[in-house]
Amino acid sequence: MNFQNQIYDTEKLHKLRPLVVLTGPTAVGKTAVSVAFAKAIRGEIISADSMQVYRGMDIGSAKIRKDEMDGVPHHLLDILEPEEIFNVMLFQQLAKKAIEEIYDRGHIPILTGGTGFYIQSVLYDISFTEETDTSVREQLEQEAIQKGVEYLHAELAKVDPVTAENIHANNVKRIIRALEFYKLNGYPLSQHNETERQKESPYLFRYYVLNEPRDVLYGRIEKRVDQMLADGLVSEVEALKEKGCTRDMVSMQGLGYKEILDYLAGICTLEEAVETIKKETRHFAKRQLTWFRREKEVSWVEKNDFANTEALLAFLIADFKKHIETKLIEK
RNA sequence: GGAUGGGUAUGCCUAGCGGCGAGGGCAGCGGACUGUAAAUCCGUCACAGAGAAACACCGCAGGUUCGAUUCCUGCCCCAUCCA
Numbered sequence: 001m002n003f004q005n006q007i008y009d010t011e012k013l014h015k016l017r018p019l020v021v022l023t024g025p026t027a028v029g030k031t032a033v034s035v036a037f038a039k040a041i042r043g044e045i046i047s048a049d050s051m052q053v054y055r056g057m058d059i060g061s062a063k064i065r066k067d068e069m070d071g072v073p074h075h076l077l078d079i080l081e082p083e084e085i086f087n088v089m090l091f092q093q094l095a096k097k098a099i100e101e102i103y104d105r106g107h108i109p110i111l112t113g114g115t116g117f118y119i120q121s122v123l124y125d126i127s128f129t130e131e132t133d134t135s136v137r138e139q140l141e142q143e144a145i146q147k148g149v150e151y152l153h154a155e156l157a158k159v160d161p162v163t164a165e166n167i168h169a170n171n172v173k174r175i176i177r178a179l180e181f182y183k184l185n186g187y188p189l190s191q192h193n194e195t196e197r198q199k200e201s202p203y204l205f206r207y208y209v210l211n212e213p214r215d216v217l218y219g220r221i222e223k224r225v226d227q228m229l230a231d232g233l234v235s236e237v238e239a240l241k242e243k244g245c246t247r248d249m250v251s252m253q254g255l256g257y258k259e260i261l262d263y264l265a266g267i268c269t270l271e272e273a274v275e276t277i278k279k280e281t282r283h284f285a286k287r288q289l290t291w292f293r294r295e296k297e298v299s300w301v302e303k304n305d306f307a308n309t310e311a312l313l314a315f316l317i318a319d320f321k322k323h324i325e326t327k328l329i330e331k
Numbered sequence: 332g333g334a335u336g337g338g339u340a341u342g343c344c345u346a347g348c349g350g351c352g353a354g355g356g357c358a359g360c361g362g363a364c365u366g367u368a369a370a371u372c373c374g375u376c377a378c379a380g381a382g383a384a385a386c387a388c389c390g391c392a393g394g395u396u397c398g399a400u401u402c403c404u405g406c407c408c409c410a411u412c413c414a
Binding site for chain 2: 137
C-alpha cells in the first residue's frame with residue numbers, strides 16, 4: 001500500500017467536498033479506467049454496485065480482483081453475505097461514511113459502478129426516512145396476491161393520487177413501496193419526492209459517464225459473459241446454492257445468478273441460461289444509459305473520441321484538474 | 332427424379348383456413364424510476380392515413396369469387412424423407 005502521500009488539505013476537503021463519479025453501462029471498462037484514474041488523482045474508490053457488496057459473488061458480478069486494484073483502496077466490496085439484504089439506504093449510509101474517512105486521509109473519493117440510483121442517493125444526499133417495520137410491506141405483498149394489483153393501485157390513488165398517477169398500474173413493486181411509505185410515514189411519497197428533487201448536491205463533483213457505440217458495447221457484453229463461464233460462473237453459483245442461496249434473495253436477483261440457478265434447477269439448459277444472461281445484460285446496459293441520460297449534470301465520455309486508454313485517461317485527469325483540483329490546491 | 336411439410340410485413344419465430352389494411356412473441360429502439368434498482372414497469376416496432384378520395388409484394392404468376400393471406404393451377408425457393 002503506497003497510498004499515504006497526502007497532497008490535499010483535509011480541512012479543505014471536508015469543506016469543498018470534492019467527489020468524482022465514474023460510471024457507464026456495464027462492460028464499458030469502468031474498472032480499468034477507475035484504478036488508473038484513482039492513482040493519478042490520489043483517489044480512493046467506492047463501489048456503487050448493488051451486487052459486488054456480496055461475498056462469494058465475484059465472477060458473476062465482475063468484481064475487481066485484489067491484484068487489479070494496484071494498491072488503490074476500494075470500499076464497499078465484500079461487505080455482506082449473500083443472504084443479507086442490501087438497499088439504497090444502506091448503501092448511502094456506508095458510502096457517506098467512506099467519503100468522510102477518505103477526506104480524513106487527504107484523498108479524493110471516486111464513486112465507481114453502474115447503479116445509477118445508488119449514485120444519485122449520495123450525490124444529492126437524498127434523505128431516507130427511518131423505517132424499521134417490515135411487516136407492512138409483507139402485508140401489502142400478500143394483499144397484492146389476494147386482491148390484485150388493481151386494488152392496491154386504487155388504494156394508492158386514495159392516499160397519494162400524484163404517485164398513483166405516475167406509477168403504472170402494473171408496477172407492483174413500486175405501488176407497494178408507495179403505499180408502504182404512506183403507511184409508515186403518514187404523508188404521501190410524492191410530497192417527499194418533491195422536496196428531495198429540489199436538492200442541490202453538497203459535493204463539488206464531476207459525473208463522468210463512459211460510453212461507446214452500442215454495437216461495440218453489446219459485443220463486449222457477449223465476450224464478457226462467455227469469459228465468466230470460462231472462469232467458472234457455474235461452480236460459483238453452485239457453491240452459493242449449496243450454501244443455501246435461493247432465487248428470492250436480493251443477491252440472487254443479480255444478472256447471471258438467477259439464470260444459472262434456473263439451469264441448476266433443471267428449468268433450462270445451460271445454453272439457454274447463457275443466452276438469457278447475454279440478452280438481459282444488454283437490456284440492463286440500455287436501462288443504465290436511459291438513467292444517465294436523464295441525470296442532469298453528467299459529462300459523457302465517448303471512448304471512440306480517444307485514440308486509446310491513455311488518451312482517455314489524460315482527458316479525465318485534465319478535466320479533473322480544471323474543475324476540482326485547482327480549487328483544492330489554491331490557497 | 333418422387334413424397335410430405337413449409338414460405339406472413341426493413342431481422343427472427345409464429346397465429347390465420349373467404350371479409351385482414353393481417354393477431355401474438357422475440358430481438359431492436361425509446362422511456363419511467365427517491366428503501367428489492369443487475370430489480371420493477373411502460374411505450375414503439377411495413378407504408379399510408381383521423382378519413383367515407385387514393386394508395387398494400389401475406390414467395391411469384393395466373394384462376395375461381397361480390398370479395399382471397401385464406402380455395403385452385405403452374406412456377407421458384409427451403410426443410411425432412413424416399414430414390
